[in-house]
Amino acid sequence: MNDILAVAGLKRSFTQGGVTIDVLRGIDLAVARGEIVALLGPSGSGKSTLLQAVGLLEGGFEGSIRILDEEAAQLSGDERTRLRRDALGFVYQFHHLLPDFNATENVMLPQMVRDVADAVARTRAADLLTSLGLGHRLDHRPSQLSGGEQQRVAVARALANRPALVLADEPTGNLDERTADIVIDEFIRLVREEGSSALVATHNERLAARMDRVVRLSEGVLVEVAV
């Protein structure tokens, strides 16, 4: 079984003020080991909703989500947390780095949660940051970094625990075009080097075309897009 992620018949609706919107109407999606898949779709089409379900951050959906062959619906809360911590990495539009910690410490943190020894976590953090061109910024706090640098630290943090799958929600949405290109290329390179896989939500077709495969979320279902 080579799929890191297998989603089948995934549905999610929201009801507010007596009105129900069917955001996900039956999503089928597989991400193979080593594959980088772009998830395209206009604002409000449900990209974040899908990533939150796959990231085991939200319940309330119908259908099947299998990560590394484990069916999410059959797991207890603790088991879901364990699977999320061990198998998934996250990058968001805003970096969400801790302001009082420097770049190295921010990348060490997810490793500390998994009881990785301090020295090992520090070396891993420095290696990742150096690979992303931040070897001269290891001791800088987020406020002392540019937007592109902050986002690269967030990428390093997402990969720190060697996740099988990285979920990225508009990872370059806050960056100018040129910086976005650089960060997404670095992201793709590092995911490949690390032997990880990724599902990347974006509304940017140009960035999507750099990935292995593109799917588009439209009217609550996914359609494959030729690139």
Ligand SMILES: Nc1ncnc2c1ncn2[C@@H]1O[C@H](COP(=O)(O)OP(=O)(O)OP(=O)(O)O)[C@@H](O)[C@H]1O
């Ligand atoms: N908790 C919630 N309660 C009610 N409606 C919600 C909730 N979360 C999302 N929605 C609705 O679901 C739809 C999809 O939202 P979602 O954030 O997944 O879209 P998106 O494609 O990620 O958009 P964007 O590109 O703007 O981030 C929207 O119409 C939104 O209003």
